[in-house]
Amino acid sequence: MLSLLHFLAFMAVTGYALFVFCSIVYSRVTFIRLGKKADLQKDLGTRINEFVVQVFGQKKLLKDSKSGVMHIVMFYGFLILQMGALELILKGFVKGFELPLGNAHPYFSVSQEITTFLVLLAVIYAFYRRFIEKLPRLKRGLKSGLVIIFLTVLMVSIFLTLTFEHIWLGGAGSVYTPFSSVIAGLFAGMSANNAGIWFYVCWWVHLLTLLSFLVYVPQSKHAHILFAPVNILLRDTKPAGKLTSIDLDDETQETYGVGKIEDFRQNQLIDLYACVECGRCTQMCPASGTGKTLSPMDLIVKMRDHLTEKGSVITSSTPWVPSLAFSPSLRSELAATVETYATNLIGDVITEEELWACTTCRNCEDQCPVANEHVDKIVDMRRYLVLTEGKMPHEASRYFQNIDRQSNPWGINRKERNKWREGRNDIYAPTVDEEPDFEYLFFVGSMGSFDIRSQKIAQSFAKIMNTAGVKFAILGNEERNSGETARRIGNEFLFQQLCKENIANFQDNHVKKIVTICPHTYNTFKNEYPEFGLEAEVYHHTELVWKLIREGSIxxxxxxxxxxxxxxxxxxxxxxxxxxxxxxxxxxxxxxxxxxxxxxxxxxxxxxxxxxxxxxxxxxxxxxxxxxxxxxxxxxxxxxxxxxxxxxxxxxxxxxxxxxxxxxxxxxxxxxxxxxx
Known part of the structure; x- marks a missing residue:
């Protein structure tokens, strides 16, 4: 009778926990599917390689070697312990059960105990890092402590369950069960019956803790266990930091950029549930580190909570909502429900001050162990402010006007782009008309052309090319601003206008190689212009200088x-x-x-x-x-x-x-x- 009740209780609590777990995970997937479809490149090989390197190699985690090693122990420890967990559960129904591994079972047992001990050490170290060392980037509170409690109880209950099983079965200590054998020595004299009772007490403690953790995981930052691998596999495999273009010819678009959480692409929304809340991004952020309100981690967490809240409102008012994930036509039926949701993404959730504090340096993304991308989300929200609402800092407005009118940030007459050459008589920097048979187009850029200090850089680089005998030319007064800064401030319209003008100019002058002193221009030409038709090799001036040194030209x-x-x-x-x-x-x-x-x-x-x-x-x-x-x-x-x-x-x-x-x-x-x- 007791065995039947034991089995029924096990089935009831396990079934309920699995149901709750699946329901929560399904709701998160449904919330993610509220976003726009992502047009991902079909490059499975690249994705699998990245998946293996980041998920199984834990490459990004090792940027912080101490935390990285700790996480690797936990990650591989839990993978190794899965078979042991299965055996432990079955021991609760079959006395002395062992997996049918034959002569290999003793080695399996010792591997399980050693792994359990190492994971326990890693958990203790995690507690030390968070609550004793008080690492600034880590949050401290009930949620963080709860996870450590879960993991500690799980590991300790494994040892105690195995310990009482030894006594219950009357077995002697063994080198293949080193830790449980030592602990069993502390309970010398305990009767087999009492040991059997304590076996089941510890067995149930382990099971209930495991199931509680299972239910807790998708509701907490530990949802990254589920979503981070998917996030890495489904992220945009594009050049680092390349922004997604807006189709400005699409007349059906009423707004530009992202003003609502569901305007993000689905793979962008996976980021929100993949976040580990490790704080590495915020720790490295120049804005956060100098007292600005922007924290990349908080940005992601606030958007995640907003998506969960808004998604819950939608799903609670529309019982059939799960089908919207697969039927875009149902989106319009949600309009009334969504309109009643009063919390605005920009303003209520994310402040404009946060968005304008970002320098787009990508230090946050480089540090993120789960491949979250913060910058594209910030730029998408900037696009909404600039293109849809016309809201921006007054300096940005003046910048756009100057670029639009004179194609430089200061509003200086565009016909003065050639004046940088007048500072020195010992350099030769011909225009494309003066030197039509050039190899490199030297794209001087607005800084090199108009900024007095930066003109000296352009002059020095021109002198280096002259010394090396490089045949180059400049566009002179025909040169336009690259549009890079306009794009990252959020003015996609101005960027695309400048981009198309520049490409047409390059094509008219049969440009095959471009070299520039500006990394921002270099990145934009190399990684973003090709989408709009640029076909040319792009060099930063340091690349060309090093090439000339290696060749002996200088x-x-x-x-x-x-x-x-x-x-x-x-x-x-x-x-x-x-x-x-x-x-x-x-x-x-x-x-x-x-x-x-x-x-x-x-x-x-x-x-x-x-x-x-x-x-x-x-x-x-x-x-x-x-x-x-x-x-x-x-x-x-x-x-x-x-x-x-x-x-x-x-x-x-x-x-x-x-x-x-x-x-x-x-x-x-x-x-x-x-x-x-």
Missing amino acids: KPTKEVKEAIAYHDSCYIGRYNDIYDIPRQILNSIPGVQVLEMERNREDSMCCGAGGGMMWMEETQGKRVNMERTEQALTLSPTTIGSNCPYCLTMMSDGTKAKEVENQVKTLDIAEIVERSL
Whole structure:
């Protein structure tokens, strides 16, 4: 009779827990399907490779080696313990049950106990990191503590269940059950009957904890266990940070950008439930680190909670809603229900201050262990503000007007684009009309053309190409702004207009190779223009300089005695994975000493100019460029080196603000190379 009640109780609680688990997971999937369909590339091989590297290799997690090793132990530990969990459950119905592994079973047993012990150690370390060391990026509270309690009880109950089974069965200690055998020694003298009772007590504790955890997982940040692998498999396999275009010719569109949570694409919404809330993104965010309201983690969490709340309202008022995931025609029937939902995504959930604080540096995305993409969501919401509501900082409005009228951020007469050549008589930078038989088109860009400081970079690079005998030409007054900043501020219309004008200009002049001193322009030409028809090789000036050095076309021979704190720009580094070339150039120059900042390479901190912030005022907290300049100055350099006109401007402003501009120079790599020729 007791055996029957035991079995019925097991079936009841297990069945209920599985039902609740499946219902919650299904609801989350339904909420995700509220979003727009994603047009994913059919590149299964690339996706599987990324899946294996990130899910089973845990590559991103190991960026923080301590947390990474801890997570790897938990991840593989739980995979290994699944067979042991099955055996343990069956032991509750068949006394002394063992999986039919024959002579291999003792080795299976020892592997299970060692794994359980290692997972328990990892859980203890997780508790230490969160509640004793108090790692700033980790949240502390009931939810975080609850998970640690669940895991601790699960591991301890495994050992105790096995311990009391030993005593119940009258077995002796064994090297194949090292931990449970030692614990059994602490209960010497316990009768078999009492051991049997305690076996079932611990067995039920383990089962109920396991089922409670099962129900809790999809409702908590641990939903990443389910959604993170899917997120990695279904993410856009595109160049890093490439934005999705808006079809401006689609006359059925009434709004542009994302103003409602369901306007995001479905693969973007998977991000929300994949989030681990590990805080790595916020820890590295330049905006968050300098006192702005933007926290990439909080942005994702707030949108996740908003999606869950809004999805629950829809599903509770429309019982048939699960079918909408498969029938787009039903979307219109939800309009009335959605309109009654008063919480706005922008304003109530995400503030405009958060959106305008982002520098689009992608440090958050580079750190994220589950492949979440924060920047495209921010830009999509900026697009809604700019294109649909016409709301933006006044500096952005002035920027758009100047670009639209004169194709440069200052509104300077576009016919003055050639004046940068007048500063020096020792350089030859012909226009495409003056040198039709050119190999490279030097796209000078607005900074190189109009900004007095950046003009020196353009001049140095032109001199390097002259010295190497490179045949190049410029567009001169026919050159247009690349549109990169306009796009990231949210003005997709202006970007596409400039993009099409530039491509037409390139085609008219038979351009096959483009080189630019601006990483932002480089990234846009290389990774975003091809979608609109650009067919040309694109080079950043450091790539071409290193190519010329390797070929022997130029030889840095003059000693340049400088201790250079090198700053990796975001759009060359995290966007295009170029870290070694600038360092190789500097190391090839006699007398140069390269100093590495604490945050360097993929962890490099943004200068604060990206995402349109070059042209907008920071109204909250500390200026990002000041924080980065201070990081450089801790190395006591004689020069701060850069490969980006934006970065150079921000670091120059930083040294002036710190009143060290006479002691610490700010130079582009091209300027340093020219000094050595």
